[in-house]
Amino acid sequence: MPISYLTRIVEFTATHRIQRADWSADRNAAEFGKAATDHPHRYQVRVTIRGPLEPERKGVVNLGELDRVLRDEITARLDGKVINDAIPEFAAGRRLATGEALAVYLWERIAPRVPSGAALHAVRVQEGPHIYSEYFGEA
Numbered sequence: 001m002p003i004s005y006l007t008r009i010v011e012f013t014a015t016h017r018i019q020r021a022d023w024s025a026d027r028n029a030a031e032f033g034k035a036a037t038d039h040p041h042r043y044q045v046r047v048t049i050r051g052p053l054e055p056e057r058k059g060v061v062n063l064g065e066l067d068r069v070l071r072d073e074i075t076a077r078l079d080g081k082v083i084n085d086a087i088p089e090f091a092a093g094r095r096l097a098t099g100e101a102l103a104v105y106l107w108e109r110i111a112p113r114v115p116s117g118a119a120l121h122a123v124r125v126q127e128g129p130h131i132y133s134e135y136f137g138e139a
Helices: 025-036 063-078 099-113
Strands: 003-016 039-052 119-128 131-135
Touching: 003 063, 039 063, 039 099, 063 099, 099 119, 099 131
Parallel strands: none
Antiparallel strands: 003 039, 039 119, 119 131
């Protein structure tokens, strides 16, 4: 049975800042520049699912089920929000709210919810036309 990959793309607008709670504002500004203050992005997240291409399933995964997971874990959680405030993992003193860390966070949320018979292959978080981060589940 052939193995195939399906990528679903969702978009949302959110604000974030990259700063360490244990550093002064000056040090954060020196290290992270403009990213140390609140700034918005129009994010595009590509979630790729891997699975056998079974005729009775009409594809790798049921799109309705996948869309519910992506709505719950991405758009409902992040659209129109400040990532550092909306997600406890990105609050001051925790994970830095980088695209790389957001890709890992989304993997952790989505992977256990992928419909049976398929598996999460990749999460790509694009912050703009010239920068994106990908995560493939490696520890």
